[in-house]
Amino acid sequence: MRWITRPGWPGHLLALAAGALTPLALAPFDLWPLGLLSLALFYLGLRGLAPRAALARGWCYGFGAFAAGTSWVYVSIHDYGAASPALAGLLTLLFSAGLALFFALPAWAWVKWLRRERAPLADALAFAALWLAQEALRGWLFTGFPWLYIGYSQLAGPLAGLAPLGGVWLLSFGMALTAALLANLPALLPRWSSALIALLLLVATWGSGLLLRDHAWTQPAGAPLKVAAMQGNVEQSMKWDPEQLNAQLALYRDLTFAEAPADLYVWPETAVPVLKEYAEGYLSVMSRFASERNAALITGVPLRQADGEGRPRYYNAVQVIGQGEGTYLKQKLVPFGEYVPLQDVLRGLIAFFDLPMSDFARGPADQPMLQARGYRIAPYICYEVVYPEFAAGLAARSELLLTVSNDAWFGTSIGPLQHLQMAQMRALEAGRWMIRATNNGVTALIDPFGRIDAHVPQFQRAVLRGEVVPMQGLTPYLQWRAWPLTGLCALLLGWPLLAGRRERRLFAALG
Numbered sequence: 001m002r003w004i005t006r007p008g009w010p011g012h013l014l015a016l017a018a019g020a021l022t023p024l025a026l027a028p029f030d031l032w033p034l035g036l037l038s039l040a041l042f043y044l045g046l047r048g049l050a051p052r053a054a055l056a057r058g059w060c061y062g063f064g065a066f067a068a069g070t071s072w073v074y075v076s077i078h079d080y081g082a083a084s085p086a087l088a089g090l091l092t093l094l095f096s097a098g099l100a101l102f103f104a105l106p107a108w109a110w111v112k113w114l115r116r117e118r119a120p121l122a123d124a125l126a127f128a129a130l131w132l133a134q135e136a137l138r139g140w141l142f143t144g145f146p147w148l149y150i151g152y153s154q155l156a157g158p159l160a161g162l163a164p165l166g167g168v169w170l171l172s173f174g175m176a177l178t179a180a181l182l183a184n185l186p187a188l189l190p191r192w193s194s195a196l197i198a199l200l201l202l203v204a205t206w207g208s209g210l211l212l213r214d215h216a217w218t219q220p221a222g223a224p225l226k227v228a229a230m231q232g233n234v235e236q237s238m239k240w241d242p243e244q245l246n247a248q249l250a251l252y253r254d255l256t257f258a259e260a261p262a263d264l265y266v267w268p269e270t271a272v273p274v275l276k277e278y279a280e281g282y283l284s285v286m287s288r289f290a291s292e293r294n295a296a297l298i299t300g301v302p303l304r305q306a307d308g309e310g311r312p313r314y315y316n317a318v319q320v321i322g323q324g325e326g327t328y329l330k331q332k333l334v335p336f337g338e339y340v341p342l343q344d345v346l347r348g349l350i351a352f353f354d355l356p357m358s359d360f361a362r363g364p365a366d367q368p369m370l371q372a373r374g375y376r377i378a379p380y381i382c383y384e385v386v387y388p389e390f391a392a393g394l395a396a397r398s399e400l401l402l403t404v405s406n407d408a409w410f411g412t413s414i415g416p417l418q419h420l421q422m423a424q425m426r427a428l429e430a431g432r433w434m435i436r437a438t439n440n441g442v443t444a445l446i447d448p449f450g451r452i453d454a455h456v457p458q459f460q461r462a463v464l465r466g467e468v469v470p471m472q473g474l475t476p477y478l479q480w481r482a483w484p485l486t487g488l489c490a491l492l493l494g495w496p497l498l499a500g501r502r503e504r505r506l507f508a509a510l511g
Helices: 009-020 033-045 051-069 072-079 085-099 101-114 120-138 150-154 160-183 192-211 242-257 280-292 382-386 388-395 415-430 476-480 483-510
Strands: 225-231 264-266 296-306 312-322 327-329 370-372 375-381 400-405 434-438 444-446 452-455 462-468
Touching: 009 033, 009 051, 033 051, 033 150, 033 160, 051 085, 051 101, 072 085, 085 101, 101 120, 101 483, 120 150, 120 160, 120 192, 120 483, 150 160, 150 415, 160 192, 160 388, 160 415, 160 476, 160 483, 225 242, 225 434, 242 280, 264 434, 280 296, 280 312, 296 370, 296 375, 296 400, 312 370, 312 375, 375 382, 375 388, 382 388, 382 400, 382 415, 388 415, 388 476, 400 415, 415 434, 415 444, 415 476, 434 462, 444 462, 452 462
Parallel strands: 225 264, 264 296, 375 400, 400 434
Antiparallel strands: 225 462, 296 312, 312 327, 370 375, 434 444, 444 452
């Protein structure tokens, strides 16, 4: 095992490769055992290292994970941001290098304060807690980038039944704990009491996941609703072209007019690619059509509102017309795509910093849910669906979930399929049906167990037809969120800190 734990570049390169295994455990590959292997290699690779070496090793692991798992950033920057291949490649590498710090700093903290190799059971528990803390921090700091959580690998795996209990967080914790316990097996076996506890933990974790896989935490709140979701498949290069505006409006109008009666007609993010105030006549026509069919039509449309000082602010929004009401303003904005950090410095440097509609404002918190056909719908616009705690807060106030997106920014990369997997996890966590309407895929209906009930192919103009059922009741995760797991992790991290302090005092006294 020395070749795994050895200091220097051989170990760092192995950590890089271990990190690159992460996306293989997630969609579209779904080779979830590789997630355990990746975690175990990372955990073992931190043994015997000094804090500075652990910092480098953690960075290598994180760089491998993000360089392999978010390479679709290159597509957005090069294909749609008009950056040269060299510049797009450089920016993608810098993006991955920056995110890798979220693994480097915990690795440093692990070695400096938390590692207890002579207590393998406590060590494994603390590693799982630190891993979860790392994922949570990554999803919050600097607006967050909650991508590549290892728990998503269990969407169709044995631990999936735990998602309604503790969300994707509990799945990540279970994966990290399992990997560390398996890595510590040689040290645990001679200690029968520790080995027994480790075995019980593994059986309880994986057994509970399997037993709860098909448990229904929520109940129908009414009859099924017929849904028709439009996938326009509009090229991103045409999306904001003023000369293509009328063609795009006609496309969604005609797709909808040609459909059989439904309860909900759903269009994707910014299906109306012009400010709402300039499309009032068009939206009035569609509202009358929906009302005549006793239906609601939900569409993405940007809008302009004045702030408290009378200044115009622009919002990425979802609007309900026909037999429903409500407007939702997006709260979680995509950096550079919807707003530009340090825009006074960056705007104008390259076309990527001047993308269309990159000056959106953040919508207020605690907005009312959308209303359609008498039910409350929790809306998530694109990126918002990847935030577990944010999504849970809206889901708890609704009977249906809706996410609209335009994943054309990702091209033909794995990005849209990763995005879909995260939407599936939100449905599983909430025990609710989710309608997912996108510009070019994957448009899908997701059931309360996170399974795709119906979908249409990517990169095709199509209409998805199916039924969803409004659901009532709260899963344990919607009731308690991540707070119970947060308290447990605090205890698991606090114990090695106190134990390490006592050990240092003892060694000092003996010395």
